[in-house]
Amino acid sequence: MKTCVVSALVSWLLLIVSVGQARPEKAANITGLLNGLMTDYDKRLRPSLGGPPLVVKADIEIRSMGPISEKDMIYSMDCYFRQVWTDSRLAFNRSVQQVSNVSLNVKMLERIWHPDTIFINGGQSYLHTITAPNKFFRLNHDGSILYSQRLTIKANCPMHLEKFPMDTQKCPLHITSFGYSSKEVAYEWRFGDKLAVVASRDMALSQFDLIGMPAASSTACFKGTEHSVLTVYFDFRRHTGYFLIQVYVPCSMLVALSWVSFWINREATSDRITLGSTTMLTMTYLALESRDNLPRVAYSTALDIYVLMCFFYIFATIVQFAIVHHFTKYGTAEPMERQPDSEDEDEDSMESELGLTADELDNGVGRQGPTKFSSACPRSLTVALSCLLSARKTRLNKRVRNALGLNSVSKIDRAARVVFPASFIVLNILYWIAYIDLG
Structure with missing residues (x-):
């Protein structure tokens, strides 16, 4: 038994020694091979020189x-x-x-x-x-x-x-x-x-x-x-998902926001102008932001055309209000009233409102007979009375204009509520059909 074990160990040792000797021998063969290949080798000349490519x-x-x-x-x-x-x-x-x-x-x-x-x-x-x-x-x-x-x-x-x-x-x-x-x-x-x-x-x-x-x-x-x-x-x-979120949807929402002015009273000039100006400025910012990562090419891109279309609708909204404002004031504008510069002008204004002359006011007598006013009445009371009568007249004029239909909703606004959204939807459909690649 011991003899078998000893012989096995001896055989393993001989195998390890032979492998250890083979590896250096193999490395030496490869080294000799490479040295032999490099003999008379000129790396400046391509292979098959003088022959086919x-x-x-x-x-x-x-x-x-x-x-x-x-x-x-x-x-x-x-x-x-x-x-x-x-x-x-x-x-x-x-x-x-x-x-x-x-x-x-x-x-x-x-x-x-x-x-x-x-x-x-x-x-x-x-x-x-x-x-x-x-x-x-x-x-x-x-x-x-x-x-x-x-x-x-x-x-x-x-x-x-x-x-x-x-x-x-x-x-x-x-x-x-x-x-x-x-x-x-x-x-x-x-x-x-x-x-x-x-x-x-x-x-x-x-x-x-x-x-x-x-x-x-x-x-x-x-x-x-x-x-x-x-x-x-x-x-x-x-x-296109990134551009839909960052450009197309915001531009479309700004256009829809500008249409809110069609439902605002046409006499609220400052409100409608402020809304139009705000949407125009925001649209300008989006347009400049969308061009940051693009080269300065000499032609317009599909994105430029869409932004320009939205610009046109917002600008058209402002122009539409200018037209509505023009026809609203036409024939219904009140004459400009000059503010009194002195107490004498206040008194003249009161006289014209009451239909009284200066002498009648001083004597306390008007067209309706004697009054309780006297020359000792403070002028501030006459001014206050004049203001009350002017306010009453203004309210009266407004009621009259409402009764005559002068303050009703403009027909231009009513038409714009339909024309603007419908045309914008049609242009969007044509735009996406023209540019989207279904393939």
């Missing part, structure tokens, strides 16, 4: 996207950008080396040739370097190389904002070689046009939906030389 295959995996700025007309995304090409000078026999591929440090990349790939419409893009440069480099036995990088790409996107905020945008990303023409380096999508770019399943954008990523390959002329170009278009569809 070198094919570089690329693909993109998007981890996150945004922000997308209409004001600067740029978009950004965080992605893995991978390139695959074949360099026959780095091929090796996998049966001899007992490995099929080798993952290497990015320092090795500096010793070999690699494509000078650029993003034509790229902006301030950068490579992630925390906690180390986010690069990956793998060499296969047939000389094919996989080179992966994690990048944040900012690219220009020419946007068309005529239908903003119910618009869709098509933002391109163009990939090509900086120095090699299409006769030297040709670019292709690694998994075809349909799977050229893939997005993470949990990716979400705040204001847009990514509805498509069509890709293609073509050639373009730069400085008289044809270059191979890979292109992918990111199709974005904007969410």
Whole structure:
């Protein structure tokens, strides 16, 4: 029994020693392999020099996207950008080396040739370097190389904002070689046009939906030389919910608020003017606020048209009251009464109201006979009497005007209560039919 246990332990020790010796031997073989591959290797020369163009295959995996700025007309995304090409000078026999591929440090990349790939419409893009440069480099036995990088790409996107905020945008990303023409380096999508770019399943954008990523390959002329170009278009569809809450609903409520003046007495001039002015100023603030995040384009957007329509209705409400006020005063205005500047004028006013002359007042005699007034009566009493008679006359005139129908509700106001809301609803229906994208 003891003999079996001892033999088992001896066999395990021999196995561990053999594995420990194999690992340094394998590492030594790979080191020798790399040193041998670098012998007479010139990284300044592209693979297959003098032959057909070198094919570089690329693909993109998007981890996150945004922000997308209409004001600067740029978009950004965080992605893995991978390139695959074949360099026959780095091929090796996998049966001899007992490995099929080798993952290497990015320092090795500096010793070999690699494509000078650029993003034509790229902006301030950068490579992630925390906690180390986010690069990956793998060499296969047939000389094919996989080179992966994690990048944040900012690219220009020419946007068309005529239908903003119910618009869709098509933002391109163009990939090509900086120095090699299409006769030297040709670019292709690694998994075809349909799977050229893939997005993470949990990716979400705040204001847009990514509805498509069509890709293609073509050639373009730069400085008289044809270059191979890979292109992918990111199709974005904007969410309108934010703008409905922040702009459309407040503008519509301001227009409806301005219609309250149609139910206010047409003689309450200050009330109706104050309401119209307040709604106009608030509308101006909303209009300026809605343009803050937009570029200064030379054309009007769908949002501008709606705001302008609301402006028109609020302004039309003020003009409508001016018309009502004009026809209300026409033929019914009272003559302006001059305020007495002295006690003599007060006395004259009282005389005209009572139909008395100055002598009659002094003698205490009027048209109805003798009165109790005397020359010793204080003038303040006569002024008070004059005020009472004037107030009575004013109330009498108002009753007369009411009886004649001069203070009734204006027909213009009655028509406006129907015309303004009905026309606004019709214009809203036409507006949404014209701009909303049902597809």
